[in-house]
Amino acid sequence: MIKFHPSDEMIHQFAAGSLNPALSVVISTHVDMCPHCQKQVLDAEQLMAEQLTKAPKPRLNSHALDAMLEQIMTSQAPAPKASNDDYSNVLNLDGKLFNLPPTLARQQNRIGHWSRVPGKMLRAPIDIGSDECINLIYMDKGSRVPEHTHKGQEVTLVVNGVFNDERDEYTDGDFILMDSSQHHTPETQDEDCLTLAALDAPLHFTSGISRLLNPFSSLFFR
Numbered sequence: 001m002i003k004f005h006p007s008d009e010m011i012h013q014f015a016a017g018s019l020n021p022a023l024s025v026v027i028s029t030h031v032d033m034c035p036h037c038q039k040q041v042l043d044a045e046q047l048m049a050e051q052l053t054k055a056p057k058p059r060l061n062s063h064a065l066d067a068m069l070e071q072i073m074t075s076q077a078p079a080p081k082a083s084n085d086d087y088s089n090v091l092n093l094d095g096k097l098f099n100l101p102p103t104l105a106r107q108q109n110r111i112g113h114w115s116r117v118p119g120k121m122l123r124a125p126i127d128i129g130s131d132e133c134i135n136l137i138y139m140d141k142g143s144r145v146p147e148h149t150h151k152g153q154e155v156t157l158v159v160n161g162v163f164n165d166e167r168d169e170y171t172d173g174d175f176i177l178m179d180s181s182q183h184h185t186p187e188t189q190d191e192d193c194l195t196l197a198a199l200d201a202p203l204h205f206t207s208g209i210s211r212l213l214n215p216f217s218s219l220f221f222r
């Protein structure tokens with residue numbers, strides 16, 4: 001059961017197509033996994049469509065306007081699947097198989113090289129063609145990310161497995177948003193965990209020896 005969802009405002013911005021590419025991928029993946037948010041997105045799209053059709057049309061160029069509206073309405077139809085349908089929805093990570101939600105499966109060929117990061121973790125960037133940073137992060141059993149804050153926002157989605165921090169426990173589909181005022185220490189216990197994470201600024205480690213990682217924090221998650 002998913003406990004943590006994107007805010008209504010984020011869902012609305014997602015439906016309107018106004019989120020940055022990294023956040024769009026994370027929210028789209030959450031929506032794949034979450035019937036509740038699927039309905040929220042549909043409702044938001046319907047509301048926007050109603051607002052468009054109710055908006056008064058200027059007298060001039062009404063034909064052009066109709067054509068434009070028509071185009072906007074049809075562009076809101078669900079994106080067609082990749083025509084060749086040849087992407088795999090299974091991620092093979094050192095022999096461990098993970099089922100990927102459709103949004104991530106479509107990004108399979110954009111998943112970069114897996115590298116080891118401190119704390120029994122593996123990380124692979126996803127190239128979404130923008131400057132933002134989006135990564136798949138695999139936390140093995142007993143992994144721990146040093147306590148940190150963020151200069152911007154950190155968004156994490158659990159794709160498969162379970163992790164916890166000081167606040168709560170997060171499982172498949174949970175969407176966690178942290179801002180620069182929040183400290184946390186994500187860790188896994190007896191289960192491993194595959195997450196999708198987007199950052200808009202490097203991590204800032206706050207405790208003990210992990211402070212020494214700060215000069216490298218942009219390497220750590222970029």
Ligand SMILES: [Zn+2]
Pocket residue numbers: 002004005006030034036037038
């Ligand atoms: Zn949701």
